[in-house]
Amino acid sequence: xxxxxxxxxxxxxxxxxxxxxxxxxxxxxxxxxxxxxxxxxxxxxxxxxxxxxxxxxxxxxxxxxxxxxxxxxxxxxxxxxxxxxxxxxxxxxxxxxxxxxxxxxxxxxxxxxxxx
Amino acid sequence: xxxxxxxxxxxxxxxxxxxxxxxxxxxxxxxxxxxxxxxxxxxxxxxxxxxxxxxxxxxxxxxxxxxxxxxxxxxxxxxxxxxxxxxxxxxxxxxxxxxxxxxxxxxxxxxxxx
Numbered sequence: 001x002x003x004x005x006x007x008x009x010x011x012x013x014x015x016x017x018x019x020x021x022x023x024x025x026x027x028x029x030x031x032x033x034x035x036x037x038x039x040x041x042x043x044x045x046x047x048x049x050x051x052x053x054x055x056x057x058x059x060x061x062x063x064x065x066x067x068x069x070x071x072x073x074x075x076x077x078x079x080x081x082x083x084x085x086x087x088x089x090x091x092x093x094x095x096x097x098x099x100x101x102x103x104x105x106x107x108x109x110x111x112x113x114x115x116x
Numbered sequence: 117x118x119x120x121x122x123x124x125x126x127x128x129x130x131x132x133x134x135x136x137x138x139x140x141x142x143x144x145x146x147x148x149x150x151x152x153x154x155x156x157x158x159x160x161x162x163x164x165x166x167x168x169x170x171x172x173x174x175x176x177x178x179x180x181x182x183x184x185x186x187x188x189x190x191x192x193x194x195x196x197x198x199x200x201x202x203x204x205x206x207x208x209x210x211x212x213x214x215x216x217x218x219x220x221x222x223x224x225x226x227x228x229x230x
Binding site: 041107 | 157206218
């Protein structure tokens with residue numbers, strides 16, 4: 001069964017500190033992995049998309065890593081800001097011969113709270 | 117990126133009534149998707165809406181409860197029928213675009229059923 005597990009479930013850190021969120025998946029065959037940020041009461045917004053051949057991708061203070069061999073990904077947030085408080089969701093798209101109809105498997109998210 | 121809007125943004129409804137949620141994408145897309153996000157949970161796919169054909173529903177979701185329309189390539193509606201408190205959730209519209217099918221989401225409709 002395709003699964004995406006994220007850890008920790010929740011995290012509280014001081015403003016300005018760094019943090020790393022983890023994502024382990026069992027989705028196979030694999031197409032790509034995405035990290036989304038979801039503010040309370042809003043829809044998810046894409047941070048990064050990584051395909052099989054990509055190990056690292058950055059988007060400002062967000063850096064995602066992917067190890068396709070171990071089926072692990074991480075999202076590192078540098079110099080956290082209060083606006084980083086949100087849920088971060090790891091989403092894996094499986095590969096399929098029916099391009100455009102591959103299923104997404106969602107993690108349950110990490111709830112990050114930044115305190116001043 | 118794609119801009120997706122939804123209406124209403126939130127609603128409070130009585131048990132037994134129905135609510136139709138509208139989703140508008142700023143450009144033509146082949147597939148649109150409807151998700152449900154229950155409190156504290158991640159997203160669950162309800163159905164895939166293709167223009168010109170019936171929606172494809174995921175296990176646990178049926179057309180009688182969640183009828184979907186897709187009249188053109190930029191618009192879709194989801195109706196939550198005969199609502200009960202268990203239907204209280206955030207309903208999200210989504211579409212994908214680009215070479216890696218990047219998935220974009222609407223802002224969601226927060227539904228509370230009393």
